[in-house]
Amino acid sequence: MTKITLITGASRGLGRNTALSIARHGADVILTYQSRAEDAHAVVAEIEGMGRKAVALQLDTGDVATFAPFAERLRSALHQTWGRETFEHLVNNAGHGDYAPIAQTTEAQFDRLVDVHFKGVFFLTQALLPLIADGGRIVNISSGLTRFAVPGWAAYAAAKGAIEVLTVYMAKELGSRGIAVNTVAPGAIETDFLGGAVRDTPEVNKLFADMTALGRVGVADDIGPMIASLLSEDNRWVNAQRIEVSGGQSI
Secondary structure, eight states, rough: OOEEEEEESSSSSSHHHHHHHHTTTTTTEEEEEOOOOOOOOOOHHHHTTTOEEEEEEOOOOTTTGGHHHHHHHHHHHHHHHHHOOOOEEEOOOOOOOOOGGGOOOOHHHHHHHHHHIIIIIHHHHHHHHGEEEEEEEEEEEEOGTTTTOOOOOHHHHHHHHHHHHHHHHHHHGGGGGGGEEEEEEEEEEEGGGGGGGGHHHHHHHHHHHTTTTTSSSSHHHHHHHHHHHSGGGGGTTTSSSSSSSSSSBBB
8 A cells, every 4th residue: 555644844945855755765755845836736746747646735733723633624624635644754854943042032933943843843743643544654853953053943943853752752652653753953054044044154154164164065865865764664673763864963
């Protein structure tokens, strides 16, 4: 039976690359987007061009009140597109960056980071547990910034650190259902994250490249295929792990 992966925030960046990588591995994809409907449907079309099935659903991963209705829309999409009641893999990818030193971080910035990167992941996963098949997988996206400190990222990194702890507890509590849960922590990546700072600013790109053992910053193609591989049967015994994918940044 074809496996189905739900990826949040997959209209662009790492989420988009992950969706395409998973489709290339022979799975079908449900992707969510917050506001970029056109981009999301372009990803769907690209996946369908590979001969796979895909559906795009709107979701604000920072708005817990929308999760129950989203679960119902997801249930309907599963039934209509696949004739199924469950999906196998959840990738909690959606997120944003907000750079500010501790002394200048506002409560609004802090709350939005926590809502999207921690609270949203917790309660979205909770809402979707009845739809995740036994023996499935969950991948939570963290950051290299939980291991090494770069000033200006305290709130963001703290929220990601919470996700890493949550991953271990998810693995423990969901193990009885055969569901494996892991964290993937990318290093600096050339995407439009934080306005494309790493991709488009040469001095920022060089700064992180010089910190990295392999001598460059990452690209989306360094991350998406790794997540697709982690979801394959080749990695079925990997559980409760933080896997950093950074090319050896700050070692």
